[in-house]
Amino acid sequence: MKSFFKTLPSLGVSLLFNVAVIAALYFVHRSLPVFAKEMLLESIFTEEMPQEEITREVELDTAPAETLNVIAGGTPSTAVGASAQAAAAPVNVQKAAVMKEVNIRPVTTDVGLPSDEMLGQELGEGEIVGEVGSMVEGYGAAMGIITQEIIRMMRQQKVTVVWLFDESGSMKDDRKEIRENYLRVLHELEVAATTDEELKKGSEQLLTVVASYGQGIHEHTPRPTADLDMIKAAIDKVPVDESGQENMSQSIATIVNKYKQTAIRGKRKLAVIVVSDESGDDGDFVENAISESRAAKAPLYFLGRESMFGFPYAHQRWVDEPTGEEFWIRIRRGPETPYPECLQWNGLHSRWDTQSAGFGPFEQVRMARESGGIFFVLPGDESTLVGEGANDRRKYDFLSMKEYQPNLISRPEYVRDRSTSEFRETIWSVIATLNPNSDKLLFQASDPELNIQTEHFPLPVEGFRTAAATQVVKAARAMQLIEQAIGLLEKVKPLRASEASQRWRAGYDLALAQLYIFRLRLYQFLLVMDQHANQMPAPKNPNSNEWNLWWNTQTIVPEDAQFSRLKAAFGMKQSRDEYLEMIKTEEAAAVARIKAVTVVHQGTPWARRAQTELDMGFGFVIGDRLWDPSGKRTEASKRVPNL
Numbered sequence: 001m002k003s004f005f006k007t008l009p010s011l012g013v014s015l016l017f018n019v020a021v022i023a024a025l026y027f028v029h030r031s032l033p034v035f036a037k038e039m040l041l042e043s044i045f046t047e048e049m050p051q052e053e054i055t056r057e058v059e060l061d062t063a064p065a066e067t068l069n070v071i072a073g074g075t076p077s078t079a080v081g082a083s084a085q086a087a088a089a090p091v092n093v094q095k096a097a098v099m100k101e102v103n104i105r106p107v108t109t110d111v112g113l114p115s116d117e118m119l120g121q122e123l124g125e126g127e128i129v130g131e132v133g134s135m136v137e138g139y140g141a142a143m144g145i146i147t148q149e150i151i152r153m154m155r156q157q158k159v160t161v162v163w164l165f166d167e168s169g170s171m172k173d174d175r176k177e178i179r180e181n182y183l184r185v186l187h188e189l190e191v192a193a194t195t196d197e198e199l200k201k202g203s204e205q206l207l208t209v210v211a212s213y214g215q216g217i218h219e220h221t222p223r224p225t226a227d228l229d230m231i232k233a234a235i236d237k238v239p240v241d242e243s244g245q246e247n248m249s250q251s252i253a254t255i256v257n258k259y260k261q262t263a264i265r266g267k268r269k270l271a272v273i274v275v276s277d278e279s280g281d282d283g284d285f286v287e288n289a290i291s292e293s294r295a296a297k298a299p300l301y302f303l304g305r306e307s308m309f310g311f312p313y314a315h316q317r318w319v320d321e322p323t324g325e326e327f328w329i330r331i332r333r334g335p336e337t338p339y340p341e342c343l344q345w346n347g348l349h350s351r352w353d354t355q356s357a358g359f360g361p362f363e364q365v366r367m368a369r370e371s372g373g374i375f376f377v378l379p380g381d382e383s384t385l386v387g388e389g390a391n392d393r394r395k396y397d398f399l400s401m402k403e404y405q406p407n408l409i410s411r412p413e414y415v416r417d418r419s420t421s422e423f424r425e426t427i428w429s430v431i432a433t434l435n436p437n438s439d440k441l442l443f444q445a446s447d448p449e450l451n452i453q454t455e456h457f458p459l460p461v462e463g464f465r466t467a468a469a470t471q472v473v474k475a476a477r478a479m480q481l482i483e484q485a486i487g488l489l490e491k492v493k494p495l496r497a498s499e500a501s502q503r504w505r506a507g508y509d510l511a512l513a514q515l516y517i518f519r520l521r522l523y524q525f526l527l528v529m530d531q532h533a534n535q536m537p538a539p540k541n542p543n544s545n546e547w548n549l550w551w552n553t554q555t556i557v558p559e560d561a562q563f564s565r566l567k568a569a570f571g572m573k574q575s576r577d578e579y580l581e582m583i584k585t586e587e588a589a590a591v592a593r594i595k596a597v598t599v600v601h602q603g604t605p606w607a608r609r610a611q612t613e614l615d616m617g618f619g620f621v622i623g624d625r626l627w628d629p630s631g632k633r634t635e636a637s638k639r640v641p642n643l
Contacts, residue, residue: 166276167214167241210234213251214241244642248280252289260296270298279361299373307334309357309605310342320636338414347518354387400603403502423495457547506606516590521618539624553617
């Protein structure tokens with residue numbers, strides 16, 4: 001039986017070009033090597049390739065927080081430890097006022113929280129290692145902590161604060177909120193300067209620079225200033241970069257380099273506050289930014305969002321005002337690790353979910369920690385995010401997440417470390433090889449995004465059959481890759497027990513379980529293509545202009561006619577009942593595997609992702625619809641901006 005399934009690809013292609021309908025059906029059976037768990041692989045993956053915010057009143061109270069979360073110690077560490085939560089003892093964090101409305105429960109560390117008295121003292125240069133994440137209610141709460149940080153620095157010397165704003169259109173409202181909050185902070189600092197004898201006296205104790213970045217960097221204050229009106233006007237000048245390019249790391253390095261001389265000579269302390277809802281498009285320059293900030297002894301603070309779980313992208317809703325047409329625009333919002341540690345597709349196309357990781361984006365968290373700054377995780381509710389999980393306010397388990405912290409070492413170190421483990425490197429090779437995103441090389445020659453078209457199909461019979469036959473080829477090819485990937489992961493299963501990282505164990509469990517589910521999805525995709533191509537029902541709406549394929553939790557069970565086509569195409573010996581029992585067994589095994597992930601890794605993003613796969617199911621249904629009859633959407637698509 002196993003050898004029979006292995007012969008299916010070449011036979012399928014031949015039938016496809018001779019009889020399109022039979023070919024579609026042919027691939028259905030060919031593509032489900034039900035029990036092919038032991039495969040003789042003749043190739044190994046070797047290419048290194050490297051989605052409603054609830055309306056609420058904005059809290060503008062920027063009174064300094066009662067406690068300041070920091071990690072005290074010596075030089076920055078490269079040890080594993082990247083949460084998007086406050087690094088504090090669990091009892092203190094859970095009682096903190098700023099933790100009342102959060103999406104993710106904080107991750108604890110073994111580091112104790114210094115007392116308020118200790119934090120009120122000047123700890124000295126190099127004594128504070130940056131905090132990997134402080135969960136706050138919003139910009140107001142973050143400003144309270146930043147106020148404390150500035151006061152701490154001003155006790156030692158005069159300070160220059162650089163505000164570096166992301167020029168994306170999605171940050172326009174955020175900039176207005178920050179402007180009002182920062183003006184309050186400046187007023188508070190003026191008061192503090194008159195009452196705190198430890199603060200450095202003299203003129204221009206605190207100067208502010210307002211800059212922004214997109215494809216390039218722009219300064220909106222002609223010089224560092226203490227003029228409130230000038231600062232307010234400067235923030236209002238931040239433009240929207242239409243290029244969609246966000247060179248965050250390079251911009252940080254540039255701005256620090258410009259102002260570092262006064263910091264090095266000890267005249268003024270330099271601090272940079274970056275405001276962005278994306279992780280940047282120039283991640284290769286992270287280490288350069290860290291080097292510049294260290295040389296200038298300039299901490300980097302980030303007001304940002306949670307990363308997407310194991311995925312570089314999120315999708316934001318954009319509505320074309322003239323037509324009201326809605327589009328999903330991809331933005332970079334992750335991953336939480338140097339490179340993705342999860343599969344990047346859902347069995348048919350690139351992931352479109354918006355599942356939070358419980359941690360901040362790697363680039364921002366690493367820069368904050370290594371420079372002695374803080375990464376602030378702003379509330380997760382965002383009205384513009386779309387996709388599976390966009391409205392999910394799930395809280396991950398408080399203690400469980402401690403075992404799943406991402407590694408924050410540099411990317412080169414990460415790659416070297418990963419390459420020493422056959423277990424980890426095998427997982428990575430599968431992720432990289434099955435990556436359908438457009439910035440990867442796989443499938444570039446014939447299918448840049450492994451995009452099995454799952455939406456638009458021509459309404460006429462012949463048009464549908466021709467389009468369906470094309471997608472069948474892609475599905476068959478994807479199935480072959482899945483089989484190879486399953487074989488690779490099954491081969492290293494014995495190594496799982498000796499893997500020290502719970503994060504890598506979870507990644508392995510989820511990836512293997514997903515692949516078995518994806519195989520069933522492709523099988524169902526092929527069945528529905530064959531069924532529709534042979535039955536070709538009349539459209540329910542006489543005005544419809546296309547067929548559309550929708551995800552469905554119900555699966556197709558081959559009826560007599562479809563099974564007869566299967567049997568004739570393959571010369572199958574088993575009866576229909578025997579065949580259906582075989583398929584039923586495979587489905588049960590795949591579901592059991594994915595359910596096991598929700599149990600073994602309960603309370604984590606891996607369990608949430610596994611549950612999402614279960615909720616989505618692996619069936620499909622084809623229906624007719626009227627799509628863009630006036631051409632408004634096509635016209636509106638020309639106005640979609642880059643975010």
